[in-house]
Amino acid sequence: MSFGARPRAVLASLGTLGLALTAAASPASAADGTPTTPTQLFNGNRHCSTDADRPSYHSADDGLVVEGIPGITGATGNSRVGVRYQAWPVTDPTRITTVTRDRVTPGFEAPATLPASALADGQTYAWQAQTVVGDAVSDWSAPCYVTADNTGPANAPTITSPNYPPDVWNEGGEPVEFTLSAGGVDDVEGFEFSWQPDLPVIGTSIGDYGIPQPVDPYSNTKYFKRADALGGSATLSLVPPTGSGPMTLWVRSLDRAYSGSAITSYTFLVSSTAPTVTPAVPKPEFGEPAGFTLRPDPGLQAKSPVVSYSVRTIGGQNDRTFEVAAGADGTATTELTLDGIHGENLQVTSKSANGWVSDAAWWGISYDTTPTVASDAYPENGSGGGVGVPGTFTFAPKVKDVVSYTYTFNNGDPEVTVPADAHHTASIDWTPAADGWYDLTVYATTRSGIQLAPYDYFFTVN
Incomplete structure (x- = not known):
């Protein structure tokens, strides 16, 4: 299962770590415009947090994508602008990393990647963005705060159930109560669970103008539950997907960067409750x-x-x-x-x-809905008559309301349909043109139009 995630191509040019920024070149076609501060700021496809005490958390093993929509006023023609991003550790604002994105269309997200080498695991960073038009620059955006969290939960969660213990047969009929615990990991924010071993993928869909559409995964209570505190536990009340037999719930812990722990499972047995x-x-x-x-x-x-x-x-x-x-x-x-x-x-x-x-x-x-077939001249599974010797075949029903019979000799001949009489039977006369083995296939049709099961009547012409 996926929440609309899709890969995105990110083009970025990396600035120099710890060096002062020089003006980036911008296309001449934008020179007439006035840059405005970028809006719609995101990091790692999640909302920018402007609260230094509540940074967003992201894995930055492969760097961190930052983005915003650059603005320009008073431009003529098809303007192209640049976007400049600066990031620094909140503990040392002098250590500035700069990345730029050149030749982008105003009004669309302009992503660039902060390099992994500039983002230490566990360190909190501030970053901001400005629009560049030639030698002109906009004001910087308000800082966004993000913590690099490259380490997922070290331990799988623990799972217990007070009303459906494992390894014994339990009487079904009431939801299963589960307690999920963080397994001693202090930065577990919540849990992901499913009755299937393949757990959902947390992703972000991309909307118009390249704007990410992040959704809190814990709003999907079918698969996610937030812990009662960081590193805490959560309780679930779930109805199993099937009524009886072995049941398994699969669970992993999630940290604040949505990195998952190893998956663990809880298996229990439920007796039949069938009506x-x-x-x-x-x-x-x-x-x-x-x-x-x-x-x-x-x-x-x-x-x-x-x-x-x-x-x-x-x-x-x-x-x-x-x-x-x-x-x-x-x-x-x-x-x-x-x-x-x-x-x-x-x-x-x-x-x-x-x-x-x-x-x-x-x-x-x-049900046996095949007709019965009888013939004195040509008995079933026997031999009789001869070439040019006529025989009568009588069809009778095994179910009610038969109105016709359809038959064919040796399957390759055209089908013929004859009406049933008042007693729902029918008779046909047939004269063989050659000796040998024959297969008479017959099926009945009811008044409501149901074509019943066919019957094969085998016999040999002398």
Whole structure:
């Protein structure tokens, strides 16, 4: 999973560490304009922090991208400007690092990279930006404050659960309570978790004019939880993605730079909480409405009442999934017309008031919807008649409401459809033109247009 991150090409020219800045060359086409202070300042695709006591944190192993939108007024033509960035340790403002970005379009972000060699791990820096137009420069922006944090959490978090202990079978029906702890790492800001081993990637989408659109990952409570204090812990209340069996939660710690620790996991076992599915009659007929009663697992119902069921049909003419509301006692009824020509299955899960979704109960039935085929002259799996000897074949249904039969001899011949009579049967007369082995394939069609299962009738002409 990604939050819209995408790679960005960054072009930067590096200034000289600790040296005074000389004016950078700018294109002549911008010479007529007046530079204005850059706006929309970002570092590492995160907002600039102008509070010296609350710097933003970033990994700077590969340097740190700083950016702002340069401004110009009174320019004519297609102006190009330059942007100058200065950075220094807050403990030593004389150690200035300068980087520039030349020939950029006013109104668009102009990134440049502060070199990793100028950013010591754990050190806090201030940086600012100005627009350069020829020999003219704007005022400097207010300083932004950032701390280089190149070291991720050394230890994986610890995970405990008071109501679903590991390595034993637990009765399901209530959310799993987890406590996530920082594992003794004092700069852990929060945790990232998932029921899948591949945890989400924290990224930033880029909007119009190249402006980053940073989002606090902890606002996504499906995958992130902020610790109660730096280096502290967090509690989660989660409903597992499936109703029973082994469950695993995967977790890692995040520091303030969003660097992650090693991933750890917590595995526990949940017993089945599947509902029961009972048809109104033991064997519902094909194509006829049939009632079903859905009942909750008693233990599940005791913990939190079942409020609905999700019913999925499998093998029918138009498979679907639909919801059925439960009564106060957790039971529900529904009516279905089963029309799978080989049979049909129902998959049913229950949902409790607390959000718990059970594992699935399965109910199924098989049907033989092939027609019966009979012939005195040409018996099935036998031999009879002969070349030019006519024979009658009679078709009869195994299910209700058949209105026609479609047949072909030896599969390569054209199909022929004949109507069924008042008793839903049909007969055809056929005279072979050659001796040998034959395959008569027949299927019936119902009044509602369902093409039933085909039957192959094999015989030999003498």
